[in-house]
Amino acid sequence: MAEASGGGLPDFDLPEAVLSALPTDPFEQLDVARKITSIALATRISALESEVSALRLRLSERDDLVAELRAKLEALDASLGDVSDRLGRAQDEKYFELAYRCIQLWICSN
Numbered sequence: 001m002a003e004a005s006g007g008g009l010p011d012f013d014l015p016e017a018v019l020s021a022l023p024t025d026p027f028e029q030l031d032v033a034r035k036i037t038s039i040a041l042a043t044r045i046s047a048l049e050s051e052v053s054a055l056r057l058r059l060s061e062r063d064d065l066v067a068e069l070r071a072k073l074e075a076l077d078a079s080l081g082d083v084s085d086r087l088g089r090a091q092d093e094k095y096f097e098l099a100y101r102c103i104q105l106w107i108c109s110n
Helices: 016-021 026-109
Strands: none
Touching: none
16 A cells, blocks of 8 residues: 555545545445445446346337347248149149049040
């Protein structure tokens, strides 16, 4: 601990203006330190709360995007099911038409 040049208080690398503003009573100094700590904590908490608020907003936006994408996926999945059903029916019709023509050709050739 370095001693201040003019008195018996250590300076702790604090500016002279800060040292001159400190009370000489150690308990009063502790009270000032507690108040400074409270201010620092309140400032940090406020910054963290702002960050949490921003993160919650981003999360909400992403949740909305996920819901939108899920809805699109469900719509596309339903559309795929419809198209798949139509394709199956078309293939069945094509198969039966081909079978019918083969039967007609066979009958006509005999």
